[in-house]
Amino acid sequence: MNSPAHRPAASAGNGGGVNPPLPELMTAIVQARYGDDPAAVLSPGQVPVPRPRPGQVLVRVEAAGVDRGVWHLTTGRPYAARLGIGLTKPRQPVPGLDFAGTVAAVGEGVSDYAVGDPVFGSGTGAYAGYATAPASRVIRRPQHLSPVEAAALPVSGCTALQAVRDHARVAAGNRVLIIGASGGVGSYAVQLAASAGAEVTAVARGTNREFVLGLGAKDVIDYTREEIDARGGGYDVVIDIAGNRPLRLLRSVLAARGRLVIVGGENGGPLLGGLGRQLRGSLLTPFISQHLGGMFGRTTGRDLAALAQAAETGTLRPMVSMTYALADAGKALADLADGRIRGKAVITVGEPGS
Incomplete structure (x- = not known):
């Protein structure tokens, strides 16, 4: 895709500094309906780059995790979950929770992170070039963890x-x-x-x-x-x-x-x-x-730090057995549901807008 026009981010951060310009559009996996076969309801598309709200960070995604939670959000099952995620179609059209990447912008009130910081955590719309997350559910990615390994950890x-x-x-x-x-x-x-x-x-x-x-x-x-x-x-x-x-x-x-x-x-x-x-x-x-x-698990900064520490000491290893391209996110979720993935699978995300 041709490089989209850029515009300033809507919010300021970095101790009062202005966020750098961001692309208008990004490549993302888009879901318009629920379905038992994730590969049939997920497809690549172009969507606006989100802007971080107060207390959030915007992350340029390098890798995104594959887990059962995303499968449930994609299939809309069990049906009781639709009371929270959308009755007839998902309220969030871009799936994905876990990610690793670099901070691209910060929302109002965020002072612990700066643009360019390598981070990992859990947020919204991780199967895309950019994703948002509460700053409380993100920590800096230590050097001993690659983006793929870090994206396999949060949920x-x-x-x-x-x-x-x-x-x-x-x-x-x-x-x-x-x-x-x-x-x-x-x-x-x-x-x-x-x-x-x-x-x-x-x-x-x-x-x-x-x-x-x-x-x-x-x-x-x-x-x-x-x-x-x-x-x-x-x-x-x-x-x-x-x-x-x-x-x-x-x-x-x-x-x-x-x-x-x-x-x-x-x-x-x-x-x-x-x-x-x-x-x-x-x-x-x-x-x-x-x-x-x-x-049910919940992602917290405290526990992300504990996992990173355990990985550094060697008591915990992210067991990533499969990686998928972003366009194959639906296949990754189908393989997970069918029991074809051992340990963790991770989606690798290319350059935003590419």
């Missing part, structure tokens, strides 16, 4: 960290079962639990056995051949990230005072997805010795 990494640290409260010596261990959240959860001194049993496809063992798991249950009770029970913690196994089965492998953490909700009905298990677990917990709970 999945923060979710795994909060599941292991805050909800499961994994401690040294715990026996931990992680269901969905070879996926984006799971690959981080295995590493974090193992680094805390836990003995991790991973539930994954048999072809991913060596992969999850390399993350720190001590044993692997191949779910295509065995059920999660194949090694008996007595786990101090069960972190369920995949499937829709009934609560009675999950409880059967949990110690008498163990903790079950259901991450998100997958593979349930079209209205609520798998969220019914979370509700039933919360209602049952006051009457039993086991703790049954659910969670």
Whole structure:
């Protein structure tokens, strides 16, 4: 595409300085409707470059993460989610949450970042040349992380960290079962639990056995051949990230005072997805010795910094197995939903406006 005209950004930042000129248009992945096949509803297009609002930064995107959250936003499933994202079509036409790039402009009230700072975090419309994000959900990208590695961290990494640290409260010596261990959240959860001194049993496809063992798991249950009770029970913690196994089965492998953490909700009905298990677990917990709970991750600057520190010390590795061009974002999400991605996938974004 020819270089578009430039105009000054609408807001000022940098301690009162004026933001540099920005392009009028950018290449982005655009979605006009929901659909079960992301590849059929996502396509490249030209859209206006957003301007940062107060408290936001505008980031020139170099890489963007692929995760289940984006898949849900693209398909509009479960249907209950449409109350927040748009009933008949997405309110945000450009998908994408995680990103890594450089600050292109800052909104009013932002003083911690300057134009040109390398950053990563989570925001809005990351499958594009430029994306906006609250400054509270962005941190500077350390040199030891490439843009591709950094873009793989925010949503999945923060979710795994909060599941292991805050909800499961994994401690040294715990026996931990992680269901969905070879996926984006799971690959981080295995590493974090193992680094805390836990003995991790991973539930994954048999072809991913060596992969999850390399993350720190001590044993692997191949779910295509065995059920999660194949090694008996007595786990101090069960972190369920995949499937829709009934609560009675999950409880059967949990110690008498163990903790079950259901991450998100997958593979349930079209209205609520798998969220019914979370509700039933919360209602049952006051009457039993086991703790049954659910969670959704949230990206925070504090946890992004903790993940970056863990990556620097070598206790956490962004396991990026696939990269896709921006035009192939729909295929990336379809591959994720079909279980063809091990660890994380990342979309690489070219020069804005190219």
